[in-house]
Amino acid sequence: MSTVSRSGEGPASAAAATPGFTFDYDRAFSRNIGWVTKDEQQRLRRARVAVAGLGGVGGAHVLALSRLGIANFHIADFDEFDVHNMNRQVAAFMSTMGRPKIDVVAEMARDINPESQIRLFPQGVNDDNLDEFLKGVDVYVDSLDFFVLETRRKVFKRCRELGIPAMTAAPLGMGAAFLYFSPTGMSFEEYFKVDGRPSEDQYARFIAGLSPAMLNRRYLVVPEAVNFKERRGPSTGMACELCAGVMGTNVLKLLLQRGPLRAAPWGLHFDAYRGILKQTWRPGGNAHPLQRLLVSLIKPVLRGR
Incomplete structure (x- = not known):
């Protein structure tokens, strides 16, 4: 297999292997066997996952899924x-400062699995490329x-229209909150009910x-660190890694139809702190009385x- 360049138009080399070591897919992911069967590992190998956003959780998702053997x-x-990415973003190092996140994460994924087929969208997801971004994917990881x-909202709406399962994991405090949107279940809009509302709402x-x-609200010790006007808030690397673990597990279950x-x-929320x-369980989503109170x-x- 060849990898795909940043433009998506040709091969790009993975990192050079250490002398004396040759990549072999079956051996590289042999320690997954036991938790998955050999046949299931090959199903993971063939699966295609779309990941939009490669910051706090996105980079961790790609690397966790790569180590699962998804290619x-x-x-x-x-x-x-x-520099402000350093506390939480898995591909943030002094050696990667100023570099495009998409290039660095792709290189790291290829360094895990040189057989990886990675299509890059360096303009991010937008109206012009959304269908191409979702083309042929088995699951969308938000x-x-x-x-x-x-x-x-646009990505989740299009996933539903195309019959693509969509998942999101939010790094909250020192924990992870997870939601799964089935193409045949409650939609993103039906759950969050944001359509037509003012921005703050x-x-x-x-x-x-x-x-x-x-669960995370009780141990926020510097409330003024949350500033929505400046679009910033506190975060931790632990939460991002927890999100990747929760997401990877649920992607595995979905792709292998394991339960x-x-x-x-x-919804699911685990707080390690x-x-x-x-x-x-909130029937009606944000229309539920408890949710209206929370809002x-x-x-x-x-x-x-």
């Missing part, structure tokens, strides 16, 4: 690494920046829907009160 990706991001809600509803349990996946309005795991409590926070 086909569509990845999208237009940003470059900066890792777009929190504040690009309009783009996220949309973000309040998005936060409430991502984390109905709000049930609870789709929205079900508090040692709590909660499964949430009303979140709005003042967004206003800085």
